[in-house]
Amino acid sequence: MTASSTPATVPAMQAWGRVRSGRRSADRALKVLATAATVLGAVVLGSILLMLIVEGVRGLTPALFTEPTPGPGSEGGGIANAILGSLVMTAIGIVIATPVGVMAGTYLAEYGRTSKLAALIRFLNDILLSAPSILIGLFVYTLMVRPMGSYSGWAGGVALAIIATPVIVRTTEDMLRLVPGALREAGAALGAPASVVIRQVTWRAAQTGMVTGVLLALARIAGETAPLLFTALNNNSWFSPNLMGGVPNLPVMIYQFALSPYDNWRQLAWAGALLITAAILALSIVARVVLRGGKSR
Amino acid sequence: MVALTENVALATSPAATRRAPSRLGDRIFRAAALGSALLVLVVLAGILAAIAYGGWPAFQTFGPGFLTSSAWNVGREEYGALVAIIGTLVSAVLALVIGVPISLGIAIYLTQLCPGWARRPVAMTIELLAAVPSIIYGMWGLFVFAPLFARFVQVPVSNLVEGMPIVGTLLYAQVPSGVGVLTAGIILAIMIVPFVASITRDMLDQIPTVLRESAYGIGCTTWEVVRHVLVPQASVSIIGAIMLGLGRALGETMAVTFVIGNANRLSASIFDPGSTIASRIANEFNEADGMQLNALMALGCILFVITFIVLIVARLLVRRAKVA
Numbered sequence: 142m143t144a145s146s147t148p149a150t151v152p153a154m155q156a157w158g159r160v161r162s163g164r165r166s167a168d169r170a171l172k173v174l175a176t177a178a179t180v181l182g183a184v185v186l187g188s189i190l191l192m193l194i195v196e197g198v199r200g201l202t203p204a205l206f207t208e209p210t211p212g213p214g215s216e217g218g219g220i221a222n223a224i225l226g227s228l229v230m231t232a233i234g235i236v237i238a239t240p241v242g243v244m245a246g247t248y249l250a251e252y253g254r255t256s257k258l259a260a261l262i263r264f265l266n267d268i269l270l271s272a273p274s275i276l277i278g279l280f281v282y283t284l285m286v287r288p289m290g291s292y293s294g295w296a297g298g299v300a301l302a303i304i305a306t307p308v309i310v311r312t313t314e315d316m317l318r319l320v321p322g323a324l325r326e327a328g329a330a331l332g333a334p335a336s337v338v339i340r341q342v343t344w345r346a347a348q349t350g351m352v353t354g355v356l357l358a359l360a361r362i363a364g365e366t367a368p369l370l371f372t373a374l375n376n377n378s379w380f381s382p383n384l385m386g387g388v389p390n391l392p393v394m395i396y397q398f399a400l401s402p403y404d405n406w407r408q409l410a411w412a413g414a415l416l417i418t419a420a421i422l423a424l425s426i427v428a429r430v431v432l433r434g435g436k437s438r
Numbered sequence: 439m440v441a442l443t444e445n446v447a448l449a450t451s452p453a454a455t456r457r458a459p460s461r462l463g464d465r466i467f468r469a470a471a472l473g474s475a476l477l478v479l480v481v482l483a484g485i486l487a488a489i490a491y492g493g494w495p496a497f498q499t500f501g502p503g504f505l506t507s508s509a510w511n512v513g514r515e516e517y518g519a520l521v522a523i524i525g526t527l528v529s530a531v532l533a534l535v536i537g538v539p540i541s542l543g544i545a546i547y548l549t550q551l552c553p554g555w556a557r558r559p560v561a562m563t564i565e566l567l568a569a570v571p572s573i574i575y576g577m578w579g580l581f582v583f584a585p586l587f588a589r590f591v592q593v594p595v596s597n598l599v600e601g602m603p604i605v606g607t608l609l610y611a612q613v614p615s616g617v618g619v620l621t622a623g624i625i626l627a628i629m630i631v632p633f634v635a636s637i638t639r640d641m642l643d644q645i646p647t648v649l650r651e652s653a654y655g656i657g658c659t660t661w662e663v664v665r666h667v668l669v670p671q672a673s674v675s676i677i678g679a680i681m682l683g684l685g686r687a688l689g690e691t692m693a694v695t696f697v698i699g700n701a702n703r704l705s706a707s708i709f710d711p712g713s714t715i716a717s718r719i720a721n722e723f724n725e726a727d728g729m730q731l732n733a734l735m736a737l738g739c740i741l742f743v744i745t746f747i748v749l750i751v752a753r754l755l756v757r758r759a760k761v762a
Binding site: 167174175179189248267273280282284306307334335336363366367371374392395399400414429 | 547735
């Protein structure tokens with residue numbers, strides 16, 4: 142374009158020089174902007190972590206881990222009940238989601254493959270993967286909270302399971318597809334039925350990738366707030382062992398306490414935010430280390 | 439046909455009878471896999487059915503006017519979705535406008551410019567940004583970003599554009615508190631950046647090195663390699679990544695609830711508070727009953743439809759680009 146639009150009267154050298162400087166500045170602009178974008182990302186992460194440490198460390202007292210959340214206007218207190226509630230519901234979520242997600246991913250990668258049904262399920266799984274989590278909260282509210290007449294930890298766990306499942310389906314399928322077909326053929330050639338080949342050969346070959354998927358799903362649901370708002374709600378006391386009634390949990394506690402007028406509530410919210418972020422970031426790092434360890438082997 | 443003949447052959451051979459029990463296990467395993475896969479389908483249908491069922495009374499009472507009415511009056515039982523729909527779309531579009539260039543910049547930096555030893559830590563930093571829970575972004579947006587934004591952007595810009603046509607309305611903050619639709623857009627942009635950036639980076643990494651090397655070999659600059667070789671090669675996946683970011687921005691709840699101001703009014707200025715579908719549901723659902731609850735469910739239904747359309751469009755774009 143540039144060459145053809147250059148008038149013939151202009152000496153060739155001059156045109157070349159002009160083009161080159163234009164190319165150079167475009168190149169330099171790209172490099173500067175791309176680097177600036179990356180620095181911006183790092184600065185934001187640093188700023189978030191700094192904020193959590195500055196505001197949260199003061200709240201890290203022994204009472205934080207032993208006492209339940211205080212009522213409105215009362216002094217002190219901890220977040221032990223919220224920590225336990227979060228652990229229980231996340232565990233329920235992952236225990237439901239892992240078998241369902243692994244089996245569904247296996248169907249897509251091993252049985253369905255290119256069939257129309259598999260394509261449809263793959264497509265809908267991708268939609269579920271990016272479906273707004275608050276809608277999943279509304280769904281579980283209609284499905285469980287209303288018929289049971291009460292908020293419950295079970296409803297919270299199921300909501301988290303619905304969020305975790307598509308993550309596991311997707312990673313399982315992706316990891317199984319990476320397994321070379323020759324391995325399956327070798328298994329089948331020994332006379333093993335499909336299910337045995339899948340369990341003994343394909344799953345084993347894709348093991349680390351599938352574990353990473355579960356860890357990533359865990360990291361994803363551990364900090365989810367929106368689906369718990371209408372399912373587990375929150376509670377300023379210990380929850381009953383049958384998990385009925387509002388079950389305290391870290392994310393909703395943070396949401397309610399951070400915007401409250403009480404100083405001790407806000408302090409607890411910051412401490413909770415620090416704990417949950419540290420846990421999730423640690424989990425994500427572990428997931429990546431596991432994946433890398435698997436790759437290098 | 440092939441399977442049938444295989445079955446016949448197996449049934450006639452003596453080996454088949456010995457293998458019978460394991461074939462049953464095989465069938466059970468297959469059924470379990472199929473059942474789990476179908477569960478995904480059932481859950482998605484269930485979400486739509488449950489929300490549509492809950493929102494039906496509101497659609498029935500207000501008719502199509504629900505979509506175009508900006509009323510939201512609990513006392514008089516008048517509800518309309520317009521303000522929330524516009525807030526959702528505007529904040530998500532702002533997030534894309536701000537977030538996509540940053541994401542592409544990060545992806546290009548990671549694949550083209552970053553020295554080898556720094557690649558892993560830098561990529562890890564960006565990916566950790568994706569792991570931070572949305573409620574933490576909300577707290578950061580409200581307690582760290584909003585005060586800075588009010589002081590260094592909203593106040594000076596409002597003073598500058600006051601009285602000017604168009605810009606004076608678009609960028610004027612009546613109450614420069616830092617929260618508002620633009621703040622929500624910026625926070626959403628930061629939240630979608632790691633997703634779009636890491637998918638784009640993966641796609642750029644998958645492009646054969648030979649292509650890049652030959653472009654550099656004929657004297658291309660980095661910009662020319664990116665613009666004419668890498669981006670055309672990965673354009674399909676980049677569009678997919680952007681659509682994924684859009685889907686996430688549309689439905690994001692907690693971060694937006696913290697920083698958008700939660701006001702039910704239509705304002706021409708992106709500095710003013712507003713609300714999105716998700717933030718309104720999060721704010722009001724637990725205290726709602728009767729028609730308000732139905733109206734909130736109806737809002738959820740609209741959000742579901744919008745997200746669904748975005749993802750389907752993403753798929754169609756990807757398919758068409760693949761054929762081309």
